[in-house]
Amino acid sequence: MIDNAFVLTLACEDRVGIVAAVTAELVTLGANIAESNQFWDRQTNRFFMRIAFTIPTNVSREDIERLLKSPIERFDIKTSLASEARKPKLIIMVSKFDHALLHLLYQIRVGRLNAEVAAIVSNHEDSRRTAELESVPYCYWPVTEDTKAEQEQRLLELVKDVGADLVVLARYMQVLSADLSKRLYGKAINIHHSFLPSFKGAKPYHQAFERGVKIIGATAHYVTSDLDEGPIIEQETERVSHAMSAEDFVAVGRDIESRVLARAVKSHLELRVLINGHKTVIF
Incomplete structure (x- = not known):
């Protein structure tokens, strides 16, 4: 497992700009996105996304949470963030x-x-x-x-x-x-x-x-x-x-x-x- 690898999931009502807002903050951190999947449920208008990414060694989990706070609040996103280094x-x-x-x-x-x-x-x-x-x-x-x-x-x-x-x-x-x-x-x-x-x-x-x-x-x-x-x-x-x-x-x-x-x-x-x-x- 890579110590600086994380997985982020998102779920919210579908709106324009969600992916751009979240990935822009990850770019600010210097994150490298290794995997990205998304789905729009047309029946419920719900949007779901999973992003696996790595960050520079000088970036902390707290840094990720701080920068993601703005798009999370703006789009009312329910998120989960997990480090791949931690054993559940x-x-x-x-x-x-x-x-x-x-x-x-x-x-x-x-x-x-x-x-x-x-x-x-x-x-x-x-x-x-x-x-x-x-x-x-x-x-x-x-x-x-x-x-x-x-x-x-x-x-x-x-x-x-x-x-x-x-x-x-x-x-x-x-x-x-x-x-x-x-x-x-x-x-x-x-x-x-x-x-x-x-x-x-x-x-x-x-x-x-x-x-x-x-x-x-x-x-x-x-x-x-x-x-x-x-x-x-x-x-x-x-x-x-x-x-x-x-x-x-x-x-x-x-x-x-x-x-x-x-x-x-x-x-x-x-x-x-x-x-x-x-x-x-x-x-």
């Missing part, structure tokens, strides 16, 4: 099935994901050994109807204490409350073992098997208070046949889930995902 912190939540968790840990180990796992949270003990091997703190927090609120409060405190940038539900088989979902909006990604919007809820592969589908898949989406309804980040499908069992569907699905979740997390951490209402813009 993740909290990964998992229940018994650990394939998605293991794939994320591997992607981090080989450098495909620029992130640090601050903690693994589970309502089961099954992944404790994995956490110990990775030297990651393991939080075993069983969930019942009586303890759910307390457990979710502990999660919010953990997010604050470790400075987590993202909560990843890697086959965490508990439904987050509406309150927690709202508080983590845009900062929690779930992998649903189905190609949404089809087959929501429990045992979607078995639902798909019963319906005799020819394609199954998985969907990574942001968590919202509406179950499995959050803005979709990444999806993938694979063909299946009548000769396969429900267990075969599950086995194929696990592979897809692992890949889809890792790609979604990577896109989010690189600020390539901008939420656009119920949808996303992916750069």
Whole structure:
């Protein structure tokens, strides 16, 4: 990673002059733009942009924020600025099935994901050994109807204490409350073992098997208070046949889930995902 490399994202109502105003300030800093993507949603008249750039070593993050303040205020832009040198912190939540968790840990180990796992949270003990091997703190927090609120409060405190940038539900088989979902909006990604919007809820592969589908898949989406309804980040499908069992569907699905979740997390951490209402813009 380059110490003086940054990524800036912008979202606002579309108006003439936004790109010129922002890039002019970056030029003033002596920035070199390495990548630039933009999108105008004609239906909502919303403008989205992602700029990756490098700055001279004598320029600070504070300098960037100070010079961008004028166009941000003028166009009422919602922005996010991240240094590529900083490793974002993740909290990964998992229940018994650990394939998605293991794939994320591997992607981090080989450098495909620029992130640090601050903690693994589970309502089961099954992944404790994995956490110990990775030297990651393991939080075993069983969930019942009586303890759910307390457990979710502990999660919010953990997010604050470790400075987590993202909560990843890697086959965490508990439904987050509406309150927690709202508080983590845009900062929690779930992998649903189905190609949404089809087959929501429990045992979607078995639902798909019963319906005799020819394609199954998985969907990574942001968590919202509406179950499995959050803005979709990444999806993938694979063909299946009548000769396969429900267990075969599950086995194929696990592979897809692992890949889809890792790609979604990577896109989010690189600020390539901008939420656009119920949808996303992916750069």
